[in-house]
Amino acid sequence: MSTKETILNKIQILITKHFDSPENAFQFFDENGNGKLSKKEIQNLLKEAEISGFIRGVVASKLIEGYDKDGDGLVSWSEFKFAIDEISK
Numbered sequence: 361m362s363t364k365e366t367i368l369n370k371i372q373i374l375i376t377k378h379f380d381s382p383e384n385a386f387q388f389f390d391e392n393g394n395g396k397l398s399k400k401e402i403q404n405l406l407k408e409a410e411i412s413g414f415i416r417g418v419v420a421s422k423l424i425e426g427y428d429k430d431g432d433g434l435v436s437w438s439e440f441k442f443a444i445d446e447i448s449k
């Protein structure tokens with residue numbers, strides 16, 4: 361089983377390896393360009409971060425649960441940035 365730390369670590373590796381900045385990563389995965397990541401968009405991110413398909417849905421839900429401050433079910437840039445800041449500590 362992947363722990364939260366392992367998953368966040370994989371996300372950080374994905375961002376640092378393939379993107380110039382967390383901003384670029386956020387824009388890349390925000391496919392419809394509405395400035396927020398939906399569960400489906402987060403699942404794509406998790407796929408690129410090589411998170412197993414079996415747990416991607418659950419992990420995406422947990423991430424939204426954990427970081428969606430305004431409760432709209434989506435992860436905005438400021439909410440995403442909070443997660444990144446937590447990862448990079």
Ligand SMILES: [Ca+2]
Binds near residue numbers: 393394
């Ligand atoms: Ca979006």
Ligand SMILES: [Ca+2]
Binds near residue numbers: 434436
């Ligand atoms: Ca939100």
